[in-house]
Amino acid sequence: MKDSLFNNLKKSDFGDNFIWGTSTAAFQIEGSPYDDGKKASIWDEFSHKKGKIHKGQNADIACDFYNRYKEDLLLMKSMNITNFRFSLSWSRILPDGTGSINNAGLDFYDRLIDECLQLGITPWVTLYHWDLPQSLENKGGWTNREIVNWFSEYVKICVHRFGDRVKNWMVLNEPLVFLGAGHFLGIHAPGRRGVKNFIPAMHHASLCQAEGGRILRAYDPTLNIGTTFSCSYIEPYRDLEKDHKATKKVDCLVNRLFLELSLGYGYPFKELPFLKRVDKFYKAEDDRLLQFEFDFIGIQNYTREIVKSAWWIPYVQSINIKAEKRNIPTTEMGWEIYPEGLSKLLMKYNEYPGVKNILITENGAAFPDQLINGQVKDEKRKQYLQQYIEATLRAKKQGANVNGYFAWSFTDNFEWAEGYHPRFGLVYIDFDSQQRIIKNSGLWYRDFLRSQANN
Template identity: 60%
Template sequence: MDSTVLDTHINKQLFGKDFIWGVSVAALQIEGACADDGKGESVWDVFSAKKGKILNGDKPTIACDFYNQYEADIDLISQLNIPNFRFSISWTRIFPDGTGTVNQAGIAYYNRVIDYCLVKGVEPWVTIYHWDLPQALELRGGWVNREVVEWFKGFTRVCAEAFGDRVKNWMVMNEPAVFTGAGYFLGIHAPGRTGLKNFLPAIHHAVLSIVAGAKLLREILPDAQIGTTFSCSYIEPYSDKPKDIKAAVRVDALVNRLFIEPILGLGYPVEDVPVLKGLEKYYQPGDDENLKFDFDFIGIQNYTREIVKYSFFTPYISASLVKAENRGVPLTDMKWEVYPESIYQMIKKFSSYPQIKNLYITENGAAFPDNVADGQVNDHKRVAYLQTYLQQVLKAKNEGYNVNGYFVWTLTDNFEWAEGYHPRFGLIHVDFETQKRTIKSSGYWYADFLK
């Protein structure tokens, strides 16, 4: 297999021997087995069963069948020389109803996954929450109900006590801006709620939960490395008109600052997004202290940039995105612009917070239309994407920014939320009819890079 695809001018050694390399996945997107061994229903199981919510009517029922094929997939991780594997714990495998009685079959499953990683010389990195809230808790208000903080602590405690003897690296929560924004404001992700009355309390309760979970991990596992992850996009104004520049500042506050700043003790970016004043309604005594935590690391997840212009008709933020497909720029299958400098700019932005000790890129990757031909998937565009983004990570590192790890999104093609099985992000192609795995050129390239 030819994995040289382009002259890379980049190699692993340039990043230093302590730089961390890995691959990331999420339970709901790969596991399948959605009702096996006592697992309860998640909001995504319910949301995806509703007509018209997921592209092509796709459901995560089987996904990549990682639940049954985890050994073979971890073998592939090892074969590709990938030393670190980031995966999440399905809340409803541990607590089918969100709280109450622990499902021991779920604990046993993740023990098998963790143990097999260690047998294969792969370090497990656990994300506690990656969007799959138990439906039983959604029926009690989900992230809109302040009780979710206690529910989440209960889930975190069980994970820490069951797996903390072997898992050294923990991420409390994945991309809160996305699951609150898409799930509780726009309604395009599970559970499909809309409006400020859902969005504002979900924001506040997610931040409280991230901090409560982190404090609990620190208490139970004092030697663990504790982080959490945030989505981020490089935001630029459409023009140098003051209205466009101010619109870009508002969108940046919403997309990139909304969650990281309160956690660092800086409060919500209310000055730039005045509608966030509505968060005050959900404050209780002591919340200021319960919104911040001193994390060992922050994970940032970047794919693209967005161009923003002033829009009188857009409520709350008076700003709209100029779609990448209307800008004549190279696109991925998600219609996201390929803009490698975005990752450099986001490392620079997050490094500007002195409170952040350590940054990892915990997701970066691209979806392209991949086909198997003669047993091969020659995904040259993905290889070029990874190389050019890594060049920007290296540029940031060489300039002294504290970025010390990089995880590719993702191992295998999977269930990509509202987009179903259409976008293929994997280093490994999955035929969803047969579950056959085919390592793509990008997988071989990464293996060579890491060798």
């Protein structure tokens, strides 16, 4: 990359208060789906349906984090990682989603949080990372407005149990992804399809996003409260008015919708008229209930999208021109490697008056990893991380209020519909033996973080 900084990149360039960490999600790492009182989530059910997951794989064992968390946290500490973002499994705490509490589930997260703190690792908790209790899905799940009450009950239990030790909270993980893939396209759990499912689920998730924030704030006004959004830098395929118009539609849906609802902008009916169907599910008080003033937003960026006008595509009238057709470097997911997109997104979000602080709560890449003679020489991932961290620094120097970076992910894990094929981890896992091996990218991250190991 021209004028690349990463050969001399130093953590001190970001300042003493910049937060460095790594991210995971409960369903992707824990395993033990029915141990100690836990019941099925929508992903437990979905991953056992024929044809839904790569090679028929499931997350029944995954990384066995439920049993190996102490080992993994010690490994994390050895890598100088002092901030750990993980999620709580709703159905481990409330097996039926509401009602009876599973004390064994609460005890597990007590042990996990306490172990983090004992090792000098700060816990960053995500309340919902896609694993809705199946019992609630049977009642309509996100399409049922009652989920606002169910979610509120869950959040209250979590913050009252863990809020004395956990000071950093995220309400939802990537609402557009779990709603779009799971309630419109049907390729993720629970496998619902069509706009008839997407619209109510979108509205109720947005209400939960704000209500979760209010519950956390009411418990302790000093908590650091955020929520996270998937985002991609969107650009037109051609310098044509129709492609620019298509770009605005996609950008509105992908990058703006859920943030702007929390900020009080309302639904972007002008850019996305199909959202007017939400009127059926809207109540008078929802203007207020959709809003919450978050302390930070987490942005999760992996790539950019190039879009072209396509009048025949419903709702957004556009298609994404895949990176492979543009003959450019990609990750194993087929995603374009475009670090400058992260810089541009940071500057874009920095312009919102209501955004107080920005953290990059996920960024990483999957590449074909090979374990040879006890080593994983993943130079492409190492370079990817370097370039995206450099892009973060560029934006910070240009004035973006970005103050944290969490690499996705700590270990290889169960990557949803793709199963175990894509490896995103800084740490390699042999899923047969459960052996952990720090990859070269993880060793680089360890050395990069060394100067702040005691912060």
